[in-house]
Amino acid sequence: MSLVEQDTRVETFFILHNLHLPRLMTQFSEMLFKRHSIRRYTQQPIPADDVKTILQAALLAPTSKSSRSWQFIVVENREDLEALAKLKPMGAHPIAKATMAVVVVSDPEKSEAYIEDATVAATYMQLQAEDLGIGSCWIQVRGRFDANNEPSEDYVQHLLDIPPYLKVECVITFGYKDETRRPVDPDKLQWEKVHIGKYTKQ
Numbered sequence: 001m002s003l004v005e006q007d008t009r010v011e012t013f014f015i016l017h018n019l020h021l022p023r024l025m026t027q028f029s030e031m032l033f034k035r036h037s038i039r040r041y042t043q044q045p046i047p048a049d050d051v052k053t054i055l056q057a058a059l060l061a062p063t064s065k066s067s068r069s070w071q072f073i074v075v076e077n078r079e080d081l082e083a084l085a086k087l088k089p090m091g092a093h094p095i096a097k098a099t100m101a102v103v104v105v106s107d108p109e110k111s112e113a114y115i116e117d118a119t120v121a122a123t124y125m126q127l128q129a130e131d132l133g134i135g136s137c138w139i140q141v142r143g144r145f146d147a148n149n150e151p152s153e154d155y156v157q158h159l160l161d162i163p164p165y166l167k168v169e170c171v172i173t174f175g176y177k178d179e180t181r182r183p184v185d186p187d188k189l190q191w192e193k194v195h196i197g198k199y200t201k202q
């Protein structure tokens with residue numbers, strides 16, 4: 001099904017249920033199909049207002065018991081970005097050429113759901129960036145190891161003076177897109193992963 005057909009189906013659903021179709025919601029759904037991890041960035045700087053909007057999204061993210069157990073370290077200095085890209089031997093290279101990276105950390109003392117809190121905030125930033133036309137990529141830190149087989153978390157904490165009690169979840173890279181990715185084909189969505197009412201064995 002094409003994006004247009006999908007859109008029409010959603011519109012029909014809203015009309016049949018006598019609901020006003022919120023235009024923003026349609027745009028949001030479209031954005032979800034178009035969003036992809038972006039690992040190549042142009043040199044174009046991100047306007048300060050957009051940086052603020054991205055960080056604002058993180059601060060707006062829901063947290064368990066409203067604990068706001070997270071904190072965010074914004075890295076824009078090229079030397080630090082290049083050093084951060086060495087947090088693990090594979091999969092961290094987008095950081096080196098990113099315009100900006102945000103390190104997402106959270107405090108287990110503030111919430112037993114500190115990992116989830118950090119994860120949701122990271123996702124909010126990625127979606128906000130996409131809405132602004134800015135590409136992003138999640139770089140996993142938790143559970144990963146650097147080239148010396150030391151935890152990537154220790155590497156990042158040491159590099160950016162992060163106190164050890166703050167657990168490092170991920171680094172999110174940001175920058176204007178220097179690669180084009182096709183939108184997701186709606187026919188490729190794994191609807192078999194969705195179970196209605198009760199779990200059904202496949």
Ligand SMILES: Cc1cc2nc3c(=O)[nH]c(=O)nc-3n(C[C@H](O)[C@H](O)[C@H](O)COP(=O)(O)O)c2cc1C
Nearest residue numbers: 035036037038039090091092094137138139140141
């Ligand atoms: C928890 C998590 C960890 C990820 N870790 C990395 C990573 O370390 N390096 C990387 O380049 N991409 C990483 N990604 C991005 C995924 O590779 C990407 O989301 C996936 O391939 C699907 O592609 P898409 O984002 O374009 O839909 C991660 C994504 C998630 C959600």
